[in-house]
Structure formats: structure tokens, C-alpha cells
Amino acid sequence: MAAQQKASSASQTPHLSPAELSYLYTSLSLPQNPIRPDGRSPTQFRPLTAEPDILPGTNGSARIGFADGTQAVVGVKAEVEKTVLSADTLDASNLSQQQGDFAAQEGRDGREGAGSAAVAGHGSWVQVSIEIPGFRDDDALPVFLSEMMRESLVGSVAGGNDSSDEMAGGLKGRLVINKRWHWRLYIDSQGEEDPFFDDDWAVAEHLYPRGTTNSTVKLSSSVPQVRPPITLLVISVGENTIFDPSREEIAVADAVLAISVARDGGDKNLKLLSIRTIDPPSRLTQPAVPNSENVNALGATAPTEDVAVLNPATGEEEVPGVWRPRRGGVKRSVIAQMVKTVLKKGGVGEEVLEGLEGVEVE
């Protein structure tokens, strides 16, 4: 039973026939300009509509829709919560604080204000939940997605601490009210319609920054606005790097990466926040049978000269036109290439952030 659930969620892709997979893979891995099934360029995103602040009952909300009708709605709620020193925080800093021996740490951490253990915020104050129709809320995918989002959100703080002047820019730092109270942020995302997970995925990933933008603006209007991070889904097929992949494109990917980036403080540079590999569904696909080995084609066909060709991207020998499930991992150079396409000046990450900044929060 567990195996079934897992299999269904990890490989929630359409069952494509080997012939389709092979066609798609070859089209997408054509050198120079791959042919995507919907005619987009490798770095082109599907157009989407974004609408912030749609739910008056929330502290921040947004709706995102794709041309194909996929929708997602995000609501952000903030609640005031008493800062509880849980057993976990009952540690030396509290104890030493009681004994007035706190100066060393205080100075070290560069904190200001009272010496509450939670003055810089806590990652668990941000809760992200993602609901995708057709998935149980304890399935691997929603859990993975929400962890990924929370991570880049909270992760932006770890970097924020580091870049001295931007300490206030971190989200969780701004959740602190005073040493006894803090905000708790709930970010709930509802995918709607189309159970194609990657669509919801992409939706959610765009939505997420919107939602948090709203919330951060609401929470701390005095702080100069810092843009929330974004997460991009990037796949590599052959030697091509492809953005915003569709369901079918993911199904043939050699590697799938989720890359989170954010603006690095005030300057225009992009800062990498996190990278996660995602299990490419192409590993679970059905292999094709080459004509030379097909029992149903024996005898009648003229023996075709199927010469196995080395696929430079995977290092495997393949007969052209015959689909093989992907095996093994991805080369470091490929990952570096994918990250570079996102991060470089004028790269995709910048364009997406600019696009999102175009949607102004009133």
C-alpha cells in the first residue's frame, strides 16, 4: 500500500508510450534550438495572469492562472503569537542571560534589542502548506514542495544575517514584534483544477513570491521592500537547458532541478538560495523494443542497421528512435550550466524577477 502511494506520487506523470518519449526527447535535445511541443523557446515561460490581493479576509493573497486554465490561490495569514521558549530554546543563552553573562554572545551575534532567545525569529514561525487536488496532504509531493518553499524563504535569512546591512531583510527577522510576541505566518496554497502536478508546481512557485510579498509589505511597511525569493523549475534534456517545463517535458528530462534565487540586498545581483534535485520521472518509464529485437517484427523486416550511438549527455549507448529509461545522475558541468543560465546577468532569473516586479502590489 505504501509502495503504491509512493509510486503514484513520485511518478505522477502521464504514462507516455516509448515512441512518444523518444520523439519528445529527440525534439528537445536537438542542438542549438530544441523544439518544444508548444513551440516555446527554451527559456520562455508560459504566459500567466497574476492578481494580488484578491481575498480581503487575508493579510495577503494572490491568484495565478495559466493560459490552460490551471489556477492557484494563495492566502497568507499572520497571527500574533506569544513567543514561547520551548524546551528546545531552553539553552545556554537563556540561562546565561539570567546570570547576566550574555554580553559575549550578544556582541557576537550582532543583535540589538533585548536578549530574547527568539529575537532573530525562528524558521518554524513560517508555515507553508500546499494542497493539490488528488494528493493526500501527507504525500511526498506536497510535503516536498512546501519544505522547498519554506526553505528558500527561511534560507533568505541565513544569507541576510551574513550580509550585515540586510539583516532586517530576512522574513523571519521581521516577524519579531518584541521579545515576548511574534507573528506567525501561514501560507496556504490551493492548486485548482488540472491535477497536473508540475503545472500546480509552477503556479505555486510563482504564487509564492506574490503571497509573501504581500505579507511582508503588510507586516513591515516601514522596512524597505525586499523581494521574496523565487523558485524556478529547470530541466536538462540532452545538452539543452529548458525552463518552465510542461508535464510531458518533465517526463523525458535527464535532470530536474528546482533553483531558488533572490535579489541580493539592494544591488541587482542575484543570490542563489537553494538547489534541489527532483527525481526525474524518466527513470521510471517503459523502455522501447528496438525493431531488431522485436519478436513481432522478426523475419519480415529487412534487418535495419540499428547502430547504437553514444549520447554525449548521458554517456549511454542508444539506438536512435528507441527510448531507454534514463539511468544514473547528471554531470556537474550540466548542473553548473543550468545554474548559470538562471544566475547570470540578464539571465532568466533576472527576467522573471523583473516580470514579477511588474505586478505591483497596491
Add this chain to the structure above:
Amino acid sequence: MAITILPPVVDDLGHRPPYHAESDDSMSVDSDEDIDMTGTGSRPHKRPRLGGKIGTGVVTPGEVVTDDPQWMRGHGTYINPLSTSIIATVAGTVHKTNKLLSVHPLRARYTPEIGDLVVGRIVEVQSRRWKVDVAAPLLAQLPLSAINLPGGILRRRTSADELQIRSFFSEGDLVVAEVQSVHQDGSASLHTRSLKYGKLRNGVFLAVAGTGGSGASSSNVKGGVGSGSSGAGANPGGAGGVVRSRRQVWTADTANGGGEVDIILGVNGYIWISKHTDGAAAASSTTENVSITRMEEMVSSSIYSSQNDEIAPQTRREIARLAQCIQVLVQGGVRVEEGTVMGAYEASLQVDLEVGDDGEDEEDRQEGREYLEGSKARRILELEVQQR
């Protein structure tokens, strides 16, 4: 520009009456004998309209369509016992055929009918048959006895065939087949006993809505297209889709060095666009002009192969363009058939030539809304500007 984020568009549900036939010329493509009861009045009726009993063209579930006992109830209706009123069970348009009243929902599921050409995907392999997804409520079945076995179509199936059933079709494979019979519960039984049918390769698959019939509803929607479906292409509720028509399979001669491309429109809304192959040429010429011995070879060589031929990038590009044309048609709520598909294809080529200034008629503008040079977004925006 990698990403386009559009401002939210106010949904045009308010001023778009998708169920009213506003343009009468669109009815000319309607081959059905159905009389549309939407009755905007301008169209001459073959028969005098029912009395004031059937007032509206669109009914909702529970609404009494008529209480006149002369009518027989058809699909989408029911009759309370001890009463003569015919009550709608689905939301849709009222249709009548002679004395039969039926309600056609705007967005119907595919219901198989004998003789339908369908494209299906194998979802389950059982010991003597396959279960096939044909977008119907129930999975269709394809018995092992209903396929051409290698080594001659007239051969009986053996236990060896049963054991290697996955070597014919396996999970995920796409097949084109014909509905041989429909069972009591509405599930279909398929067969591939013709050289036209079999496993699909060398192309791309796409699924659109296949209502299976009811040409009237799809033509009705067309009137609404011009009035306001330009909203970022977000018109998924359109009733366009594949309808039963004379030719479901044809070969198109594509531009830009794409060569010949086969298009299979499954009545169920599943579509296959592939490179035209010689083997298929002999097979798809609908007449059985191949000798039995030759046929045998054909069966063996290509029908159960899962290896793609070599396909030139130009062909791939044109296949992708055709697929987009169909998507555009569906999003615009236009029915998908040979004429519209090829029309959209021609239009996309034309727009390709004269980028920017497309001042043609409505049809062309809609159909030209296509990814050109990979920039669908710009297109949509342009069209939107033009329409204002």
C-alpha cells in the same frame, strides 16, 4: 523576454452568451437533423416551435422541459412516475429529434458508439485483453482476439500470444482503434483488425475535449468567440473539440520543408500527429488494395514497433505547429475537424509571413493566435490590443 505576466482579466462570462447561436451561418456546418431550441429567432425552423411550454433553450437539472405528453424522453432527461413532465437532468441545450426530447450538455464526456475511430492509451494489461483509456467514463477493452496477430491476420490466437501479450501493446502505448461494440454499461470494446489501426509512433499526442457528436453545441459556441474570449486565451470552458465527421484521418502536406504529416483525430478527443510513413501510406489508403501476403509483412514490420523512424527537425517543427493550431482551436471554442485544422494551419503560416499586421477577418485572427517564433505571449497581447 522569458516570462510574461498579464494583468488579471475580468472574466467575460457576463456578456458572453456561449449558448446562443448568434451567427446563423455557423449552422451551415451542422449536419445533424437536430433543431436547436435556443431560438434567437432569425433562423427558419423546419417545424413550428413547441408551444410556450418549452421556453428556454438552456435548461438546468430539475427544470421541467415540457409537460406535454406527446414527447418522448431522450438523453439528459427523466420522467417522474405518475407524471408526464419531462425534467432535465443535465444543464444544456434542449434538442429534439422527431418526438424525442433530449438535453445535450455543453461539455459532454465521450460516449462510445459503434464504428468510432478512437485513439486510446493502454492502461492495463490483463491475461487476454487490454484495458484502454479512451476518455470515456469507463475503460474500453481490447481483446487479444481483436488484433492482427503477427504472421497473418487470419491466424488463431495461441497461448504463446497470451504469454507475450506485452510485446504487442504494453502500458502507456497509444493505439488507434475502432469501436467494435458497446456494452450495456456503456463501455466499449475495440478492435484493430485493419491495417489502418495499431500502435502509434513517430509523433505527438494531444488530448482535447471530444464530445463525440453533437455538432450543434460546438457550432453554437462559435458565435461567442468573437465577442470576448480574447482574455489571455483563458477560455477553457469552450465546447470546441473533435466531432464525428467524415474524415478523421488524413495526410497533410506541410510547409517549410516539413513533408507529409499524418493527423488522426480520435472521436474521443485524443489526437495523434505524426510523420507520414510509407508503410502507413499503404495502410491508410482506406481501401484494402494490399494483397494478403503483402499485408502480412506490413503487420509484422510496423504495427507493433515502438522504435521511431528518423524524423527531420523541419517535420518536428511542423508537427508542433499543427498541434498548436489544434490547441488554439480548442481554446477558441472552435470545433476540431479537417477543415478547421487545415484552415488554422494555413492561417498560422500566413501570420508567420506578415507578422504584426493581420487585419483579416475574425476567423483568421483567432486561429492565427499561435506561437510564432516561440512568442505566444506577444501574439496574444497584440490580438488583445487589436480587439479593443
Add this chain to the structure above:
Amino acid sequence: MSILNVFNSPTTFALATCVMADRRRINGPPGGTRPAIYATSLPSIKDADRARRQRQPSELRKIFLKTGLIPSASGSSYLEFEPSASLAAARANPKSLIPPSSALKLACTVHGPKPLPRSVAFSPNIVLTTHVKYAPFAARKRKGHIRDASERDLGVHLETALRGAIIAERWPKSGLDITITIIEAEDDRWWGDAPDSHDASWGMMNVLAGCINAASAAIADAHIDCLDLVSGGVAALVTDNDGGAPQLMLDTDPAEHRSIVSACVVGYMPARDEITALWLKGGTSKAALDEQDGRSGHEALVDGAVDAARGAHMVLGEAVKESMERALGQTT
């Protein structure tokens, strides 16, 4: 139901766990408990007491890895990291009741390949299921019996890492269950630091690397066809001095560092020089690299993690070889 209401405070992962609270047990308070520590027993926590890294930046901890310890499983392994020097010192000469750091200990079992249940659809490949669970006592804060979000997250990462290495089509229609119990987890920070100082769960990354190594050994022990022994490695950019640029360190124990800027864990196959899983967290732009080094921060970080994985791979190979030799010795 009333029991659930009482004990499920909103501080737990509300949506994830409330829905599926453990009904079979009477749960303890969710905040976790720990024995009372009297302030007087801790005269002062000085920064000088913090654990410090005593290894070279590129020096890895020793790994104890043994396979085939659980006879009922088709493959199993046990992995343990060498305790840090400060932990060893504290054990020899206890000054405090609180251990200065912890060392990873985990056990992995592999069940399968076994036939999939009838209800599961046909699969041409082996169906991999990974299950990572902290023992309730594994971390300083008690974990519940139900897997929380971080544990499921680890399971997904592990699955990604392993699936790339297993030759799945050799075992059609079969299932493979991999269960990992973490007996002792790595700390996310030095225990004396406030939980916010770097509260990202850096310890999880070490745990993941350990999981990959243990699972890889257990899979080899279960005789499942693999492309290579996939091994896990961790590298991090850490700042130990104020104002210093982050340094690249391999196999970091988070308890030994003041601040971790970013960290990266990889699942790596040396034979093919390929990465099956990558998880990188934190900004990498400020890494202190050599002038000539043309790599950007994240590339250096990934390379560091790969180097760590190479080191672990040697241990893996030895451990698997050793168990084979042991088995051969028994049969002859």
C-alpha cells in the same frame, strides 16, 4: 478526539500532523521534554566551551559502516560517524551533563525485491520506497512517532539519490523497501547557541549523506544491481571568525561551527562522475576562494561535497568488500 485536542498545540506542524495524529498511542506533550537542568549546575556557558573543529578543512570524519547485521532483511547496514574530538573529550572528562555534540548513528534495512501487491499497477521497473524515521530520542528535541515533514522530505531526497543508481529495469514488477532509522542525529547547531543563530536544519544534510551511504551499502548487501555505489557527501561554507569570509569545509559538523552560510549534500557516483541528488542551501556568493579559482561559490561547494562523497565511497567499497569476504569465509 479530546486527547488530540489537548495535546496538539498549534506549535506543531499544524496542517501536516494534526490531521493524522497518532491515534494508537497516548502522545506526550508535543513540545518535547528534557530532564530538568538546574541553572546552578551550569555556572556559566562560555564561548570557550563550544565545540571546535579540530580537523583540517578537507579532512573527513571516520565512518564505521557494516553490512548484513539484520538477518531477517535482505540487506542491511549500520553506519556511525566518529564522535568529534570535543565529544570524546567531554566523555572522558565530563564537565557538564549536556554532551557538546552528537555523532550520527543510523541503521538501514532493505526488504526486497519482492512482488508488488496485486492492487499496484504494472511497473516495468523496480518500485523504490524510502522511509526515513528519527528515533524519538535521536535528536535533542524529542521527535514524535509519526513522520514529520522533515523526515518525509529526507525520504524524498534519499529516493532521488538512490533511484539514479539502481538499474531499475532489471527487476520489473517488484518492489524495494528501504527503511532507515536514525538512532542519533546530528545537531543543527551548537547546543549552547540560541536556536535562531543559524536555525536552518544543517544537521539534516549530514543525516541525508549518512542515509545515502548506509542505504547504498544495504542495497549492495541485498544484491540489487547498481551502476555504482552511490555515496553521500557534505560540504559547507562556514564562518568561524567575525567578519571573515566563509571558508569551504568538508564533512562539517554543525555543532563545531559558529555560523554556516550555506551547505550542500550530494549523492554521487564516482565511477560515472555523476550526481544523482543535489541539495544546496544558502547563499554562496561570498565564499572565499583562491584568486585563480575560476569557479563560482556554488560550484566550489558542489565540488567540495563531491570530494567528501568520494571519501565516503572508499569506506563504502571497503565495507561491502568486507562483508562479501565474511560471507565467503562462512561458506567455505
